[in-house]
Amino acid sequence: MPYGYLFSVALIACGTAAALYPLRRPERLAGLTFRAGIVPNEVPFMALFLLLGSTLIAAAQQDLGSLGAKITAGVAVAAAVGLVVVIRRQLTAGPSIENAFRDALGGGWRESLAPDLADGLRRRLPYGRILVGLFIWRRDVKRIANLSYGDAGKRNRLDVYRHRSAPKGGPVLVYFHGGGYYSGRKNREARPLLNRLAGQGWVCISANYRLRPKADFLDHLTDAKKVIAWAREHGHEYGADTDTLFMSGSSAGAHMTALCALTQNDPAYQAGFETADTSITGAICLYGYYGDYYGHPEGTSTPMAYVREDAPPFLVVHGDADSLVPVQAARDFVGTLRGASANPVIYAELPGAQHSFDLFHSLRFDRVVDAAEAFAAWVRSRQDTDDRA
Incomplete structure (x- = not known):
């Protein structure tokens, strides 16, 4: 299981979720989702590049064969879709x-x-x-x-x-x-x-x-x-x-x-x-x-x-x-x-x-x-x- 790939995808996916669905209360959780989502919400292209880069590195190292890696890749695809939604919001x-x-x-x-x-x-x-x-x-x-x-x-x-x-x-x-x-x-x-x-x-x-x-x-x-x-x-x-x-x-x-x-x-x-x-x-x-x-x-x-x-x-x-x-x-x-x-x-x-x-x-x-x-x-x-x- 490529744990480096898992960590990077999980980090970007959590940030993207926080950008799309920020919590308004309680105050501490609102602050947490703000900090977690600030990079994906404001610079989604950077997050997409990091997501794509980590996926390509995992594929080049032939680390995508296990069930866990395939699930991680699926999460990466979902996060990428979320980042496209963020970009569409920015365009408005x-x-x-x-x-x-x-x-x-x-x-x-x-x-x-x-x-x-x-x-x-x-x-x-x-x-x-x-x-x-x-x-x-x-x-x-x-x-x-x-x-x-x-x-x-x-x-x-x-x-x-x-x-x-x-x-x-x-x-x-x-x-x-x-x-x-x-x-x-x-x-x-x-x-x-x-x-x-x-x-x-x-x-x-x-x-x-x-x-x-x-x-x-x-x-x-x-x-x-x-x-x-x-x-x-x-x-x-x-x-x-x-x-x-x-x-x-x-x-x-x-x-x-x-x-x-x-x-x-x-x-x-x-x-x-x-x-x-x-x-x-x-x-x-x-x-x-x-x-x-x-x-x-x-x-x-x-x-x-x-x-x-x-x-x-x-x-x-x-x-x-x-x-x-x-x-x-x-x-x-x-x-x-x-x-x-x-x-x-x-x-x-x-x-x-x-x-x-x-x-x-x-x-x-x-x-x-x-x-x-x-x-x-x-x-x-x-x-x-x-x-x-």
């Missing part, structure tokens, strides 16, 4: 996002884009990177690491991503990682997004912030606003047009993004830098948490408590299979925000997507990257129209 991300834009902006939203911004949008996905699955650094993007924006040591450091040619006049994206406010770091998530935009002339900033238990709600929010203020003050040194600043985040980072977007220039959250400009052009929230913060007075730390008519445009993206933050949370936030804001709120719900869908290049997340760029192009095009008027 594009139509889902297009429908979300059409619902929020109207059927002719692409025609309203400024010609130069429309021409810069990506026409095809990076299929080579998607097939490999793992993130690959772009040679035309430079990362300037560990710049200080506060006095909290490594938790108050940020990275700047920009094109190696150092063009001038690009917009700014400020990004915050997830991790439940307990964990996470600035160079783990959303790297395909940061590198795509930096490759298009943007100046992208990904920042650490203070974490629990040493920090609390106001510390996180203050750090986030300090990063925005830093970008406004220093962005021009890296070629940025600091008048156009988008903010994005994943999970807890989306919580902060929404709060910053809804409390712009509020001195109550800018102790020591009350007059700094912390306004935001648009907000992009990925698989966000939108509830109350740990132990904070109920109703005072959820973004839904701060919705306002003059909120900036929002792009909210969430997976309908999210085990850690159920999709209903995003639906509730979007409904509340749409009820108050005069600006569009685009909500794209991704079939089969779990939490942390921005870790890898995939058919799904690269569609989200394109959506973020198209959203920014639409907002910037409207800015240009308003300025001319």
Whole structure:
């Protein structure tokens, strides 16, 4: 019995099952199925290659003759079918996002884009990177690491991503990682997004912030606003047009993004830098948490408590299979925000997507990257129209 083959097939099959049928409760099992299924669910081609490779090796070594090996091969075929289902789910991300834009902006939203911004949008996905699955650094993007924006040591450091040619006049994206406010770091998530935009002339900033238990709600929010203020003050040194600043985040980072977007220039959250400009052009929230913060007075730390008519445009993206933050949370936030804001709120719900869908290049997340760029192009095009008027 080829035990190495059995182990590899069992591992991939269990991960594929977790991707297809994630548990939502109890909390510990939900977290377990999330971790088990993250690779097959986001990079199914890699899982397929591993499955095929292990099967071919077992066949070449003539290890498929026993009954156990034949059963294992049958499980491998079933897992491969499951991975094809995962791929088909990923392919639905594009139509889902297009429908979300059409619902929020109207059927002719692409025609309203400024010609130069429309021409810069990506026409095809990076299929080579998607097939490999793992993130690959772009040679035309430079990362300037560990710049200080506060006095909290490594938790108050940020990275700047920009094109190696150092063009001038690009917009700014400020990004915050997830991790439940307990964990996470600035160079783990959303790297395909940061590198795509930096490759298009943007100046992208990904920042650490203070974490629990040493920090609390106001510390996180203050750090986030300090990063925005830093970008406004220093962005021009890296070629940025600091008048156009988008903010994005994943999970807890989306919580902060929404709060910053809804409390712009509020001195109550800018102790020591009350007059700094912390306004935001648009907000992009990925698989966000939108509830109350740990132990904070109920109703005072959820973004839904701060919705306002003059909120900036929002792009909210969430997976309908999210085990850690159920999709209903995003639906509730979007409904509340749409009820108050005069600006569009685009909500794209991704079939089969779990939490942390921005870790890898995939058919799904690269569609989200394109959506973020198209959203920014639409907002910037409207800015240009308003300025001319």
